[in-house]
Amino acid sequence: KQEVTQIPAALSVPEGENLVLNCSFTDSAIYNLQWFRQDPGKGLTSLLLIQSSQREQTSGRLNASLDKSSGRSTLYIAASQPGDSATYLCAVRSYSGSARQLTFGSGTQLTVLP
């Protein structure tokens, strides 16, 4: 059964810092990995989708990497802004078990202080 862990659970940084959010998964047989952002009281917004054959994806100030063999992904946020404050969720779609499912981590709650 796939398990996804995100560390840290919460993070507070001053504006302008570069930061890294971590995601690990137990079963490396995955189709893809997706990073989402969730604002309070709102649904999930997809940030980046990395296919299993890819090593990284970039969108603006965001860069996500994937190391399938070690079961790890990182989300790098450059020059953080207060508007980046949100919960960031990592999700993997696996071959094993119910292969149609996305398995989510519990998220990292990010606060960027002005």
Add this chain to the structure above:
Amino acid sequence: EAGVAQSPRYKIIEKRQSVAFWCNPISGHATLYWYQQILGQGPKLLIQFQNNGVVDDSQLPKDRFSAERLKGVDSTLKIQPAKLEDSAVYLCASSFDRDRGREQYFGPGTRLTVT
């Protein structure tokens, strides 16, 4: 392009009452998902539809939860009777098809409080 629509946005009910949630996916999306997100946790898949057929409902508590997707477009999720532990945000998502490489797009969710 309009996103995934859900209603109501908030609902408060007493335990043992029933409740229903509605979802309208993105136009043209054949696959629809219902997730339950308990506070402090990631979303957990309850049920997945492909058009109007159920693909995966292995984590749906079928003694109290039911869902349907008539005509392969809108969907409703019902809880009857509700328990305190059903308090959560219920998220609906859709994707173009079942291809495992496809992105899922999420609605704003319905926050359910059971008292």
